Amino acid sequence: MKRISNFKIVVSVITLSIIISSCSDVKRKPGSIYMPDMTYSRALETYVSLDSTIFTTDPQKRGREIFYNAKPVAGALALGELPEYTLPDDSAGYAMSASVKNPLTPLTRKDSLEASRLFNINCAICHGAEGKANGPLSTSGKIGAVANLTLDLYISMADGTMYHSIFYGKNNMGSYASQLSRKQRWQMVQYIRTLQPKPTATATTATPVAAKTDSTMTAKAK
Helix, strand or coil: CHHHHHHHHHHHHHHHHHHHCCCCHHHHHCCCCCCHHHHHHCCCCCCCCCCCCEEEHHHHHCCCCECCCCCCCCCCCCCCCCCCCCCCHHHHHHHHHHHCCCCCCCHHHHHHHHHHHHHHHHCCCCCCCCCCCCCCHHHHCCCCCCCCCCCHHHHCCCCCHHHHHHCECCECCCCCCCCCCCHHHHHHHHHHHHHHCCCCCCCCCCCCHHHHHHHHHHHHHH
16 A cells, blocks of 8 residues: 555656646747747838837948838839829820820729719719719809819810829819829729710711612613
């Protein structure tokens, strides 16, 4: 009985030792690290203060210190973002805008509903919900020369020129570059097209008289 009791004590001590050692901080540390840069990230966080003795935001000190200005690489685009509109806000830029094509595919039902919502928030107060220059501000007489977007002038206007006007503003209308994203501005152009009447094509056909004359002349020639 004494041997069994001693054996239980030894087993209990060993078990307790294993439990204690398994909870030790020493066992939690890894062994040799093959690639320390992947284990301990050296990534720079944009809004974290950097050591000024190592990093600099001054391009003149580039090389002596690590240059990092927390800005994206020139030309970089956010995921899903459209390219930046680069034409200047002058008469030459306005004229060149006619050659700029709408990069978006036709509006889906979901996109159309969103474009309608954005139009009512940003544009309908002047242009009206149907784009006929009959919004509350236009009819109040406080703002004049509001564009009727259903007129032939705007029906024939190129998508790029319409986008140019939304981006920079035109006449009494200010710029909407800060209110609408690049994609939303192009969607706005697409939505305005849905408010405009569709152009009617006139088909031309030869008159029966001309056809009869031709056949008569052919018969005489024979």
